[in-house]
Amino acid sequence: MNEVLYSLAERFISHIQLEKRYSEHTCTAYRNDLLQFFDYTTAAYGNVSVGDITHVMVRSWLASLMEDAMTAKSVNRKISSLKSFFKFCIRQELLQQTPMTKVVAPKISRRLPGFIDEKGMKALEDNRSPVSVTSPIIFADDFEGDTHRLIFEIFYQTGIRLSELISLQEFRVDKGNLSIKVMGKGGKERIIPISNRLYDQISEYMAQKRRQLEEFESGVLLVHPHSGQRLYPKYVYLMVRKYLTDHEITTFRKKSPHLLRHTFATHLTNNGADLKAVKDLLGHASLTSTQIYTHTTIEQLKKVYQQAHPKA
Incomplete structure (x- = not known):
């Protein structure tokens, strides 16, 4: 468990909850996405700091999710969580640039919504x-x-x-x-x-x-x-x-x-x-x-x- 990254994630969640006023459901989803990503980076790369995280690590994690048959929509939600987190880190002067600039979101095949006639x-x-x-x-x-x-x-x-x-x-x-x-x-x-x-x-x-x-x-x-x-x-x-x-x-x-x-x-x-x-x-x-x-x-x-x- 990477205590430093987990603590930073909680700071971010407090920010979107109290200042951005995101819903409880959204905050829970963001927290789960971040902790899942940090678990992956710790297992694959060791105890990295937020400044050590690269686009290669992010891509590797996303690839593993898609190999497990996760939908493009769910993957894009996780990308959104990471983008928001790294922007927060830049505003906190913990990073100079986000690793998400080289991460491309998978395309979602849009289905027409069902409706009652x-x-x-x-x-x-x-x-x-x-x-x-x-x-x-x-x-x-x-x-x-x-x-x-x-x-x-x-x-x-x-x-x-x-x-x-x-x-x-x-x-x-x-x-x-x-x-x-x-x-x-x-x-x-x-x-x-x-x-x-x-x-x-x-x-x-x-x-x-x-x-x-x-x-x-x-x-x-x-x-x-x-x-x-x-x-x-x-x-x-x-x-x-x-x-x-x-x-x-x-x-x-x-x-x-x-x-x-x-x-x-x-x-x-x-x-x-x-x-x-x-x-x-x-x-x-x-x-x-x-x-x-x-x-x-x-x-x-x-x-x-x-x-x-x-x-x-």
């Missing part, structure tokens, strides 16, 4: 199962069903992340401006417009929460329908997957809350929304992340063809 989302909105005749209702007519239904509505109508959903506060729902204020990655706030219908659903839910539960976590918008405590990620993930699977809302393999975020963005772009506006709504740092939603569905292509081609 408008027919599937209409079934959820109307609360009518497209497949079950014996049980045509998707969401039960009780507080639990109403909680689950509102979760789907907020995901689809705002495109927020799972972490943003479970941290939503009641006071951040603005009736006057018909909007919600979301705390995104890195502590960045953004305002997302909502419809009158969604505002009414949220208002009814808040009133129902006070009627149904003797105790619930104060301030939090969405709570567990039985305990009244703040929702936790696994609960929401399993709930979303169950509804999408049981009622065959989509054939897409990975049925997760993030699929609803993809659906929000895809439906906006497919219906002509400006890409920069979609970027701001999603809370993306750059337009590059949003450009994956510019794909066109087969249904759209057929529609354009039938409307525009003289022989259609």
Whole structure:
């Protein structure tokens, strides 16, 4: 174990946590990446100092990861961690230049994001199962069903992340401006417009929460329908997957809350929304992340063809 490098890594993590205000998840990932790299350099090259680390060492480590079948996306995340760490070392005057200048990131094959078609989302909105005749209702007519239904509505109508959903506060729902204020990655706030219908659903839910539960976590918008405590990620993930699977809302393999975020963005772009506006709504740092939603569905292509081609 290289105590000097480990100590330096902890200084860096404190910096991004306290000054940069990175999320706990990001800080944990960066720490794991750095400690993994330091373990490798210690095993392969001995007790090196930060000034001894070269691009050859970094390349060697990355090559070993790819030999172990690590994806290009994961490797690029580790490269990003190292780049940030060495920039920190330069600012601390521990280095004059970073060894990352000669490290080339592997190319990532971008897959189009999956999404639920408008027919599937209409079934959820109307609360009518497209497949079950014996049980045509998707969401039960009780507080639990109403909680689950509102979760789907907020995901689809705002495109927020799972972490943003479970941290939503009641006071951040603005009736006057018909909007919600979301705390995104890195502590960045953004305002997302909502419809009158969604505002009414949220208002009814808040009133129902006070009627149904003797105790619930104060301030939090969405709570567990039985305990009244703040929702936790696994609960929401399993709930979303169950509804999408049981009622065959989509054939897409990975049925997760993030699929609803993809659906929000895809439906906006497919219906002509400006890409920069979609970027701001999603809370993306750059337009590059949003450009994956510019794909066109087969249904759209057929529609354009039938409307525009003289022989259609």
